Amino acid sequence: MISSALRPRPRHASRCRREWPQPSGFPVDCQCLVERGIIPFMLKSILAFFMACGLCLCACSLAFGAAPIRAAVFDFEWIDSSLEGEMNGLRADEQARLRELGVRLRRALAESGFYEIVDIAPKAAEAHAHNLQACGGCDADFARELGAQLSITGTVQKVSTLILNVTIYAREAATGRLVAVAGADTLGNTDESWFRTLDFIVRNRILAGQSK
Numbered sequence: 001m002i003s004s005a006l007r008p009r010p011r012h013a014s015r016c017r018r019e020w021p022q023p024s025g026f027p028v029d030c031q032c033l034v035e036r037g038i039i040p041f042m043l044k045s046i047l048a049f050f051m052a053c054g055l056c057l058c059a060c061s062l063a064f065g066a067a068p069i070r071a072a073v074f075d076f077e078w079i080d081s082s083l084e085g086e087m088n089g090l091r092a093d094e095q096a097r098l099r100e101l102g103v104r105l106r107r108a109l110a111e112s113g114f115y116e117i118v119d120i121a122p123k124a125a126e127a128h129a130h131n132l133q134a135c136g137g138c139d140a141d142f143a144r145e146l147g148a149q150l151s152i153t154g155t156v157q158k159v160s161t162l163i164l165n166v167t168i169y170a171r172e173a174a175t176g177r178l179v180a181v182a183g184a185d186t187l188g189n190t191d192e193s194w195f196r197t198l199d200f201i202v203r204n205r206i207l208a209g210q211s212k
Contacts, residue, residue, distance in 0.1 A: 068113060068114055068115050068116040069115050069116065069149050069150050070115075070116045070118055070147060070148045070149045070150070071109060071115045071116065071117055071118065071143075071148055071149065071150040071151075071152050072117075072118050072120050072123075072139075072142065072143035072146050072150070072151050072152065072173070073102060073105055073106045073109065073117055073120065073152045074102070074120055074127050074132060074139060074142070074151070074152065074153045074154075075098070075099065075102040075120075075124070075127065075128070076098050076099075076101045076102050076105075076153075076154040076155060076156055076166075077098075077131065077132060077153070077154070077155045077156075078090075078094070078095070078098055078155075078156055078158075079155055079156065079157040079158070080157075080158045081158065081159060082158045082159060082160050082161065083160070084158075084160075084161055085158055094158070094189070097156075097191060097194045097195075098156055100191075100194075100195070101154065101156065101166070101194065101195075101198055102154070104195060104198055105152070105154065105168070105198060105202065108198075108199075109152075109206070112207050112210070114207070114210055115150075118143075118146045118147060118148045120142075120146065122146065123142040123145065123146055126138075126142060127139065127142055132153045133155060133169070137176030139151045139153050139171060140171045140172065140173050140174075140176035141176075143173040144173040144174060148173050149172070149173055149174070150170055150171070150172065150173055150179075151170070151171045151172075151173050152168060152169070152170050153168070153169050153171075154166065154167060154168045154169065155169075156194070161189065162187055162188060162189060163185065163186075163187060164185070164186050164189060164193075164194070164197075165183060165184070165185050165186075166183060166184055166186065166194070166197045166201060167181065167182070167183035168181070168182050168183065168205075168206070169181050182201050182206060183201070184197050184200055184201050184205075185197075
């Protein structure tokens with residue numbers, strides 16, 4: 001059983017809202033397109049008609065050819081606050097799942113067509129030597145040096161033998177600014193529970209509402 005909550009980033013005054021970074025040219029809503037001047041003036045009345053009819057046209061379909069976001073997806077980090085972890089230390093099966101999460105996240109984002117995944121190998125050793133959630137934005141530095149626009153990191157926290165949390169963070173490589181966080185809790189410490197939780201986050205948080 002999965003419960004989920006997206007911790008939204010702070011909003012600015014504009015009505016253009018994005019829960020997760022999307023390729024330029026793929027705004028979330030029609031009003032955002034109008035405010036940014038992307039839709040020509042003569043299309044406003046057409047758009048207003050469809051909105052009034054409640055047909056909910058996907059504004060994304062009006063923007064063709066948007067370049068995918070270049071993203072550096074770093075390996076997931078392990079946080080063990082469980083009694084079992086304190087007593088017994090690292091488990092090989094959990095560490096194997098942790099590595100596999102990163103592989104699956106890169107594959108899912110690449111297959112979506114919205115993200116171009118850069119090779120993190122040149123910075124992998126440095127990334128593993130740091131706590132990416134407490135290094136003052138070093139992950140964004142690594143991503144920028146790799147030529148990426150976005151740094152994506154993740155953690156798995158083991159709360160107890162059966163309760164774990166998977167969280168994914170996105171930061172702008174240029175500024176280090178945290179732009180989105182998506183997470184979900186899961187009951188069960190198995191391959192299936194971990195990977196289903198990741199699939200849930202990708203499908204319902206990161207890629208939700210995006211279409212070409």
